[in-house]
Amino acid sequence: MAEFDFSQGIEELRSKYDTIAKAVDLDALRGQIADLEKEASAPGLWDDPENAQKVTSRLSAAEAQLKRITSAGGRIDDVETLVELGREENDQDTLDEAEAEIKSVHQALADIEIQTLLDGEYDERSAVVTIRSGAGGVDAADWAQILLRMYLRWAERHGYKAKVMDTSYAEEAGIKSATFQVDAPYAYGRLSVEGGTHRLVRISPFDNQGRRQTSFAAVEVVPLVEATDHIDVPDTDIRVDTYCSSGPGGQGVNTTYSAVRITHLPTGIVVTMQDERSQIQNRAAAMAVLQSRLLVLRREEEAKKKKELAGDIKASWGDQMRSYVLHPYQMVKDLRTGYETSQTQAVFDGDIDAFIDAGIRWRHQQRREAQAEAEA
Incomplete structure (x- = not known):
């Protein structure tokens, strides 16, 4: 069984993360969240329940997307530290844990990537x-x-x-x-x-x-x-x-x-x-x-x-x-x-x-x- 290449695994994660972050434009996403938060806090929002539901739903989805992306970035940093620790202490259990985490983050990024492909005119609708x-x-x-x-x-x-x-x-x-x-x-x-x-x-x-x-x-x-x-x-x-x-x-x-x-x-x-x-x-x-x-x-x-x-x-x-x-x-x-x-x-x-x-x-x-x- 071939030894897992941690350097390549982490490099692939960072490359995929950078591609996703660029496609999503995190600064624009944060700006969108700020605008939606203003709408959601407006005094008369629930005078129109249908519109209020749309605003709160969009805000929730945008916040969830930002959290998923930033969380994935943090997990990449953490797994890199975990690999360094495992190598320094020659701890196979730690390295096995790092390998499993790299595969898990890879799947998480793949799921996020799918979201970036939903860019059609009506894709975000019910x-x-x-x-x-x-x-x-x-x-x-x-x-x-x-x-x-x-x-x-x-x-x-x-x-x-x-x-x-x-x-x-x-x-x-x-x-x-x-x-x-x-x-x-x-x-x-x-x-x-x-x-x-x-x-x-x-x-x-x-x-x-x-x-x-x-x-x-x-x-x-x-x-x-x-x-x-x-x-x-x-x-x-x-x-x-x-x-x-x-x-x-x-x-x-x-x-x-x-x-x-x-x-x-x-x-x-x-x-x-x-x-x-x-x-x-x-x-x-x-x-x-x-x-x-x-x-x-x-x-x-x-x-x-x-x-x-x-x-x-x-x-x-x-x-x-x-x-x-x-x-x-x-x-x-x-x-x-x-x-x-x-x-x-x-x-x-x-x-x-x-x-x-x-x-x-x-x-x-x-x-x-x-x-x-x-x-x-």
Whole structure:
């Protein structure tokens, strides 16, 4: 077994730390925190609870980011001292502790680095996620429900607030579709790399002959709209239908017409909402999701125009982005990044950070290559 190179390990940590500190601009981050602290201490802040929540959330996220970065810098200094101590006293236990700490700091810096890559226009916002079952019949509906649980467990693992806003249940098992919102800083930036078609291969629990079944589900991720987005939706462009909310198997949730379906006539986008008891609340929530989707549509159209002006840029996402195989072997593999794991149950239990991080790095590389081609 090769002896661990402490000098190289510490040098790599300092290099990565310097790169991150430069990308983040610690002085600018401290200035941002100071500005947010002034906003947070304003006497009338909580007169507008929604804005107050945004200010305090952004302040908390900025403070946490600064603490993580400065803490990592301190840990590098400490581990360097630990290595010197271990060498002076020829203490192998101390050197083993230093080696473990170097690996731990390396992972911490890798996590911080991911945050620096979330620099898209809407990356820091909350996310609205919609899952729809695709080809595969009842297996696909069951698969869509498994994915819903996976993402809700992911949010739970991180302490993020997640709220299911609408669920359309399938007749036999599973769901036709579901929409949920994740409220956390950079929720959209992280979850946006999960958008695309997810494929499941397994022995169908619904097939009495025990045959292998391939099922598909689509995941759509959009940023939550804010008042400053100015997405104008005239009343003449929408059709609003109301109906009674329902649960699995047609069980009535209530007997009032509180559920709302909004159809955007120019684009054909349909949004349903039945989480709230009030029709007014459901309509407001449905309009927010509709505006989010129109915001993404506008962004895509702008990107398409830029692409036409710049020529053919290789920066597109494949439709089928991840494959989950339970038979004849256990494997989850991302078809864009190549990242894979055999720990399928852990993935279904929400352990998907490695896939998300790999997706963020892949997307960043794609953007860099696209920009280089456009400028060439």
